[in-house]
Amino acid sequence: MTRRRRARERARATMVELEAQKRRRDEVLDRYARKDDDGLVIRCRPTFEERQRYRVDSIPTASGYKVIYDSHDDALAASAELHALGSRPTEPYVCHRSTNRRHLHLRTTHGAKSTVIPRIHERQS
Numbered sequence: 001m002t003r004r005r006r007a008r009e010r011a012r013a014t015m016v017e018l019e020a021q022k023r024r025r026d027e028v029l030d031r032y033a034r035k036d037d038d039g040l041v042i043r044c045r046p047t048f049e050e051r052q053r054y055r056v057d058s059i060p061t062a063s064g065y066k067v068i069y070d071s072h073d074d075a076l077a078a079s080a081e082l083h084a085l086g087s088r089p090t091e092p093y094v095c096h097r098s099t100n101r102r103h104l105h106l107r108t109t110h111g112a113k114s115t116v117i118p119r120i121h122e123r124q125s
Contacts, residue, residue, distance in 0.1 A: 021085065021086070024085050025082065025085060025087075028078055028081045028082055028085070029041050029067060029078070031077075031078070031081075032069060032074040032075070032077055032078035032081075033067045033068060033069055033074075033078070034068045034069065034070050034103065041067055042067075042068050043065045043066060043067055043068065044065065044066050044067075044068055044095055044097055044103070044105065045065065047097055066095075066105040066106075067105065067106070068095075068103045068104070068105070069092065069103065069104045069105070069106070070101075070103060070104075071104075072092055072104060074104075075092030075104045075105075075106060076092060078106065079091065079092065079106055082106075088108050088109075089108070089109045090106035090107060090108055090109060091106065091107060091109045092104045092105070092106055092107075093105060093106075093107055
């Protein structure tokens with residue numbers, strides 16, 4: 001077997017594995033994420049002000065189009081299942097865009113639970 005053929009077979013096996021992982025992630029999202037009338041997963045969209053501030057195609061991916069979860073329990077369950085599938089550890093948080101119906105997203109956690117430490121501004125005399 002030639003070197004090129006072995007490389008092609010490895011690439012094909014990798015693609016099959018990646019497609020299987022994507023299918024498993026999609027199944028988790030189908031179970032826990034908010035869906036529209038057609039059964040498609042709903043993603044958080046930029047607000048009107050954000051669309052005016054940025055060009056439509058240059059909205060930062062960190063702040064746009066994240067999957068919406070209706071409850072904290074759903075977000076935690078999805079987080080645990082996605083982590084079991086090999087994704088980074090995540091935790092739910094309330095979206096700043098949600099007004100009437102509070103919704104949650106998942107964000108990556110780095111190690112232990114992060115705590116916000118307030119800054120103390122000392123007055124200089």
